[in-house]
Amino acid sequence: MQTVRTESLARTEDAAAAEPVRYDFGRPAALSREHTRALAGAFDAFARQWAMQLAAKARVRAHIALERVSLETYDEYVATLPTTTTLVLCSDASSDDRAIIEFPLPSALSWIVKMLGGGGSLLPEPRALTAIEQALVRSLMDETLAHLRTALGSLLPRELTVGAVQYNAAFAQVVGAQDLVVVARFSLRLADRTETATIALPAAPLLERLSHSASTPRAAADPALVRRHVEETPVELTLRLTPRAVLPGDVLDLAVGDVISLAHAADRPLDLAVDDQVVAAAAVGAAGARLACVVTASDLSRSLSEESP
Incomplete structure (x- = not known):
C-alpha cells in the first residue's frame, strides 16, 4: 500500500513539474547574453577604477572584482541587503533615472577615518553618519559616480548626481517594489577583510539605451566611411626641389x-x-596666368587601390 501511495505522489510531482510556466515578456526573467556581456565588461572596468580611487583617497589596499550582473525586482534586491548599510542615492533632475551605490556601513566609517588621517585597523561600530561624515562620503562618491559614468558611457545619464545617504533600502524606495533593476554585485577586498558592495540601476531606461547603442553601427567598423573621411580631409600639397644640407x-x-x-x-x-x-x-607648367605643375609619375593611387577591400 505504501509503495502505491509513493508512486502516485511521484507521478503527481512529475506532472506538476511538466506544466508550462507563464513567461511575462514585459518582465523578462534574465538579461540577454549580449546585454550581460556588455554590462559585465563596463562594470569590470569600473571596478578597477573604483579600487584605485579607494587606494588613493581612503589609503587602504583595495581589490574590487565584479561578481555578477543580474536582473531583479526591487523587492528581491532589498531582500539581499543587510538591514543596516550605506545607501548613496543618485538621481537625475531632468528624468526619473535613479541609482543606488551600496556598501557596508562599517566600511564607510573606516574610509572616513582613513581620509581624516586616522590609522585604525579595527572596523568602527555601525552608526548613523554625522553631517560632516556624510559630506565626506558624498565627495568620495562624486568621484566614484564619475568613474561609473566613464565605464558605462551613454548608458548612464550625464546629469546623474550624488544625493542623500540612507541606511535602509526598504525606506529608500528609488523605484516600485515590483519594478526591475539591474544589479551589479562586487566583492571588496579591503586590507585583510572582504566585503560586498552593489550598484542598482532602473532596468527599463538602462536596457533601452543598451539596445539602442547595440543596434547603432560603429563608424570605426565601416572601412568605406573611414576612407571617405580621410579622402575629404584637406592637406597641404608642396612642389619642391631635392633639399640640400x-x-x-x-x-x-x-x-x-x-x-x-x-x-x-x-x-x-x-x-x-x-x-x-x-x-x-611633376614638371613645372602653367594654367592661364598662374603657375601650375604637370604630374609626370605617381604610384600612390594604384597602391591605395590595391589596399582597398
Whole structure:
C-alpha cells in the first residue's frame, strides 16, 4: 500500500513539474547574453577604477572584482541587503533615472577615518553618519559616480548626481517594489577583510539605451566611411626641389647675388609632397596666368587601390 501511495505522489510531482510556466515578456526573467556581456565588461572596468580611487583617497589596499550582473525586482534586491548599510542615492533632475551605490556601513566609517588621517585597523561600530561624515562620503562618491559614468558611457545619464545617504533600502524606495533593476554585485577586498558592495540601476531606461547603442553601427567598423573621411580631409600639397644640407655659417653669410647650387638635376622632375611625404613627380607648367605643375609619375593611387577591400 505504501509503495502505491509513493508512486502516485511521484507521478503527481512529475506532472506538476511538466506544466508550462507563464513567461511575462514585459518582465523578462534574465538579461540577454549580449546585454550581460556588455554590462559585465563596463562594470569590470569600473571596478578597477573604483579600487584605485579607494587606494588613493581612503589609503587602504583595495581589490574590487565584479561578481555578477543580474536582473531583479526591487523587492528581491532589498531582500539581499543587510538591514543596516550605506545607501548613496543618485538621481537625475531632468528624468526619473535613479541609482543606488551600496556598501557596508562599517566600511564607510573606516574610509572616513582613513581620509581624516586616522590609522585604525579595527572596523568602527555601525552608526548613523554625522553631517560632516556624510559630506565626506558624498565627495568620495562624486568621484566614484564619475568613474561609473566613464565605464558605462551613454548608458548612464550625464546629469546623474550624488544625493542623500540612507541606511535602509526598504525606506529608500528609488523605484516600485515590483519594478526591475539591474544589479551589479562586487566583492571588496579591503586590507585583510572582504566585503560586498552593489550598484542598482532602473532596468527599463538602462536596457533601452543598451539596445539602442547595440543596434547603432560603429563608424570605426565601416572601412568605406573611414576612407571617405580621410579622402575629404584637406592637406597641404608642396612642389619642391631635392633639399640640400648646408652649414649654419653658410646661411648666415648669404648675400644678394649669391648662387647656391642644388643637388636637383636639371632634367629631373620636381617632387610633389604632402607633409614631407613624396607622393608624385611633376614638371613645372602653367594654367592661364598662374603657375601650375604637370604630374609626370605617381604610384600612390594604384597602391591605395590595391589596399582597398
